[in-house]
Amino acid sequence: MPTNTCLNLFSYPNTNNKDRVGQIKHTDTGTLMLLFSRDPGLEIQSPKQGTWCAVPPVEGHIVVNVCDTLRYLSSDRFYSSIHRVLPVFREGQQHRHVVGYFFRAENDAEMRDSDGKTITVSQWHDQKYNTYKTPESAKNLRLC
Numbered sequence: 001m002p003t004n005t006c007l008n009l010f011s012y013p014n015t016n017n018k019d020r021v022g023q024i025k026h027t028d029t030g031t032l033m034l035l036f037s038r039d040p041g042l043e044i045q046s047p048k049q050g051t052w053c054a055v056p057p058v059e060g061h062i063v064v065n066v067c068d069t070l071r072y073l074s075s076d077r078f079y080s081s082i083h084r085v086l087p088v089f090r091e092g093q094q095h096r097h098v099v100g101y102f103f104r105a106e107n108d109a110e111m112r113d114s115d116g117k118t119i120t121v122s123q124w125h126d127q128k129y130n131t132y133k134t135p136e137s138a139k140n141l142r143l144c
């Protein structure tokens with residue numbers, strides 16, 4: 001059965017322009033995301049206080065991110081983490097490099113979203129990614 005599981009290589013330009021954003025706040029669509037990074041910039045939002053907290057890279061460690069599908073399949077036992085990427089200027093560096101492995105369930109797998117609606121994994125994925133198409137539509141991004 002096909003899935004949208006993928007390995008993504010990211011390269012963010014190094015900048016000290018505070019108006020630039022690496023990635024706006026979002027949750028990931030799949031089950032788990034493994035993030036391999038030596039560069040700072042990732043932040044997660046506390047679900048209770050709403051405050052942002054840096055996730056600094058730690059030598060020999062990776063970040064494991066819970067994503068939407070795991071939230072739905074676990075009936076909210078696990079929550080998908082709300083996160084964003086900010087530019088962190090680093091002297092002498094050209095880019096911020098990150099590798100993300102996005103585990104995604106089978107496209108036809110069904111789950112119940114937070115409105116109680118039954119939706120397939122690929123429908124959820126496509127619906128969410130359509131909101132990124134323009135900066136205007138991204139303002140309405142449904143997080144989870």
Ligand SMILES: O=C(O)CCC(=O)C(=O)O
Binds near residue numbers: 010
């Ligand atoms: O660049 C990062 O640190 C995180 C990337 C990310 O959140 C994503 O691609 O969904």
Ligand SMILES: [Fe+2]
Binds near residue numbers: 026027028
């Ligand atoms: Fe993400």
